[in-house]
Amino acid sequence: MSEYIETLDTGQSVGTVQRQVFTFGEAGVGLVLESGRTLAPVSLAYETCGTLNKDGSNAILICHALTGDSHVAGVYREDDPKPGWWEIMIGPGKPIDTNRYFVICSNVIGGCMGSTGPTCANPRTGKPYGAEFPVVTIGDMVRCQRRLVESLGIDRLLAVIGGSVGGMQVLEWSVRYPEKVCAAVPLATTTKHSAQAIAFNEVARQAIMADPKWNGGDYYESGRPEHGLAVARMVGHITYLSDESMRHKFDRRLQDRCELSFDFEADFQVESYLRYQGNKFVDRFDANSFLYLTKAADYFNLENQYGDGSLVAAFSRAQGRFLVVSFTSDWLYPTYQSKTMVKAMKKNGLDVSFCEIEAPWGHDAFLLPNDRLNALIGGFLDRVSAECLSGGDDAV
Amino acid sequence: MSEYIETLDTGQSVGTVQRQVFTFGEAGVGLVLESGRTLAPVSLAYETCGTLNKDGSNAILICHALTGDSHVAGVYREDDPKPGWWEIMIGPGKPIDTNRYFVICSNVIGGCMGSTGPTCANPRTGKPYGAEFPVVTIGDMVRCQRRLVESLGIDRLLAVIGGSVGGMQVLEWSVRYPEKVCAAVPLATTTKHSAQAIAFNEVARQAIMADPKWNGGDYYESGRPEHGLAVARMVGHITYLSDESMRHKFDRRLQDRCELSFDFEADFQVESYLRYQGNKFVDRFDANSFLYLTKAADYFNLENQYGDGSLVAAFSRAQGRFLVVSFTSDWLYPTYQSKTMVKAMKKNGLDVSFCEIEAPWGHDAFLLPNDRLNALIGGFLDRVSAECLSGGDDAV
CATH class of the missing domain: 3.40.50.1820 (Alpha/Beta hydrolase fold, catalytic domain)
Known part of the structure; x- marks a missing residue:
């Protein structure tokens, strides 16, 4: 139908x-x-x-x-x-x-x-x-x-x-x-998939499953594992780019600052970009779906x-x-x-x-x-x- | 002295x-x-x-x-x-x-x-x-x-x-x-560090800081962010190996099984290996130290x-x-x-x-x-x- x-x-x-x-x-x-x-x-x-x-x-x-x-x-x-x-x-x-x-x-x-x-x-x-x-x-x-x-x-x-x-x-x-x-x-x-490709997917999955909010996959009422999913996306995102493209895009340029912060804020543009990509992804994607789709690719x-x-x-x-x-x-x-x-x-x-x-x-x-x-x-x-x-x- | x-x-x-x-x-x-x-x-x-x-x-x-x-x-x-x-x-x-x-x-x-x-x-x-x-x-x-x-x-x-x-x-x-x-x-x-090397370190740091047990770095009495640190180590570990070495070591060989599990257990040896490396690392290393040392390397x-x-x-x-x-x-x-x-x-x-x-x-x-x-x-x-x-x- x-x-x-x-x-x-x-x-x-x-x-x-x-x-x-x-x-x-x-x-x-x-x-x-x-x-x-x-x-x-x-x-x-x-x-x-x-x-x-x-x-x-x-x-x-x-x-x-x-x-x-x-x-x-x-x-x-x-x-x-x-x-x-x-x-x-x-x-x-x-x-x-x-x-x-x-x-x-x-x-x-x-x-x-x-x-x-x-x-x-x-x-x-x-x-x-x-x-x-x-x-x-x-x-x-x-x-x-x-x-x-x-x-x-x-x-x-x-x-x-x-x-x-x-x-x-x-x-x-x-x-x-x-x-x-x-x-x-x-x-x-x-x-x-190569062993390396499986490895990246597995780390991403572990990042989601390590988030206590993942709760064995049952989170649709209790609140989503946003932090885990953001980290998972960040891992994936690095593999979609290349050493050369990241150098072109970011190199070691600083984000909104002229000097190193000497703290754990995003000093470098590449850090800020990855955090942004991770957070943006959380708005549009479901953590469980990410687990299932990466598993299908690995299989x-x-x-x-x-x-x-x-x-x-x-x-x-x-x-x-x-x-x-x-x-x-x-x-x-x-x-x-x-x-x-x-x-x-x-x-x-x-x-x-x-x-x-x-x-x-x-x-x-x-x-x-x-x-x-x-x-x-x-x-x-x-x-x-x-x-x-x-x-x-x-x-x- | x-x-x-x-x-x-x-x-x-x-x-x-x-x-x-x-x-x-x-x-x-x-x-x-x-x-x-x-x-x-x-x-x-x-x-x-x-x-x-x-x-x-x-x-x-x-x-x-x-x-x-x-x-x-x-x-x-x-x-x-x-x-x-x-x-x-x-x-x-x-x-x-x-x-x-x-x-x-x-x-x-x-x-x-x-x-x-x-x-x-x-x-x-x-x-x-x-x-x-x-x-x-x-x-x-x-x-x-x-x-x-x-x-x-x-x-x-x-x-x-x-x-x-x-x-x-x-x-x-x-x-x-x-x-x-x-x-x-x-x-x-x-x-x-290249932008790519910073990116991997940043994902590892985010994995630690996403763990609620990290608690802003104050966890020595309340319990350590073991899950986040394990994921961080897994990210790092992939970068220490190579596509070729992972193929030699693991390829797509299954772990303790003859067929795919069709669940989220570690099907592949490479998954099991990474989980093991992550968990082993937690026993010997401190999450905050990992943050500080990766930051030093990035700087x-x-x-x-x-x-x-x-x-x-x-x-x-x-x-x-x-x-x-x-x-x-x-x-x-x-x-x-x-x-x-x-x-x-x-x-x-x-x-x-x-x-x-x-x-x-x-x-x-x-x-x-x-x-x-x-x-x-x-x-x-x-x-x-x-x-x-x-x-x-x-x-x-």
Whole structure:
């Protein structure tokens, strides 16, 4: 069932955005998760922009990163002026051109931006799930997205595109539903977390769980673990930048002072920036969701799940075309990890383009303006459209 | 005044270790710190091994890293079997040969391993200083070490050697007291923290201060902020390893299980290891000391302090010989930072040897067995002894 919510005119930026919620499993069937537990009902908050063509062949699914949401493009109205998180990439005449493509982006399950997650009411108790929420996987997220896409009358996606944890979802789509995807664009991502990436997530989780207000995940009435969540975000934030980008942005510049304070105030701009990022995050995100989403990312392991330990075997299931992009200064998902996946794809004879983009901005680079990335994605979609779109561009 | 405590026979490992405490400023004079505040009295816990020669020219000062202590070499007795932290480097016939050199290592001020720090009684109140302890700098630490060295009848050190934050102390010695140091060996260190290094320290500090038990630094009666300190240590610990070393050590191996738990227990060995390291650290270290020592490291800025922003100008004060060593996988103090200091030394015509050692173990590499490092330090000290020791080795 697709419940209509709002049609929002974004004017110049991306035309009409449809903001909706798709729900299934109200009768209790829901989704049997990879853990073996059942989740029901399941709601996905999603947005669409552009127009689906008659045969439903011009749809592109965008998968958001760890703490993202479904508001991927466009500006709603004056009272909510924040543009979508990939506004620079999606819109009329942009690389993901909403004059040509129908763009969908849904919030992942386990999240706290409108889809079913630990903040939602547990039907068994009527209270928020909290730590009663089942652990979900990237595979579970993608299976929900598949249900949503089917409900929209789309049998096969023209492309699935996403960076970071969104890129994991792209990879999952390409291997789990190979016949349902013409093309896949995993950006700044990996087929499995390194020990170091797991370590950073674990420290972030421990920071949340060390906060007495976390209270075993049951805090929705007693008050949220804001301090723990802020520290968790600060840890994550360092991994999204790079040594070089932090030097450019902050170096050792002092914050609002000419001399060192000789106390524990924020002397340096980088300290003040991290504190600000931590506090800002607390306003928009739920601590339990952060635990669940980082766990899903840590669990993701394409070669174990689909190839019995072999990435080549895992990608033997894939079809279609791939554009894989990494960034030189991304040390969270370094280029060597993209190269490993590209090699495994090529060993299966897949049509894969790979580019490592020179960029100093660290992992976040995939979200920042980059002419090279624009040209790569735009050009790749042109080719995919020519090869896969029924009747070419004119079908829209 | 030097207060005698214990002479400990370590048997085969390093001969006799003298464990002592040096105190000055009991009458209230103490040390005027770089912050302008006064610290009095000041005690330094220190250990020595080997024998000081007649003219006091064979003394080597070892500077410990962030959370280290004065127990640098030797094994005390059966009831305390933990060897000194640099036992592999220091002892009879080892690179820092206690048959030839008189080795000194003191705990830094601000620490909690016997020297004056926030856990000590504030003479004004009779209670532990806590957050009343003044912020100290690397310069303040070194000035105390100088007082200790003088008290031992040593006018000029044959060498000052240390890694990481210990390396900062070495650099400080070489520029603050150039005529008092024949040779300096800064290992795996930097002349100033990068924004990224400050960021990691700030997250660690925030983790401590977010723990309600921290209580503004006043917790010595009410109970320590163990959770916050454990998280802080976990953050730090990641920066001491490397992507590669964590892959070697842990990869994605599971801890005590064959399948994922689908809960928030430690699934992966790396998670279990970090939790263990965090909890172990809490047993031996004080949270306030951690705040003060990381702050001192962040404040260290040789070029600002001594060169008005120019590292070349700062090193124009230095004399003597340098051996600078970095490690390929050290991303906390990457090689480019060592190269910057070496260039500034060379521009001043200083006698400097530099080596980047190929090692996968990250920042911690300087503490691990490494034949190359042994050969470099042993050879360098041979040369320094030949050039600086009165009458050569026979003077001992």
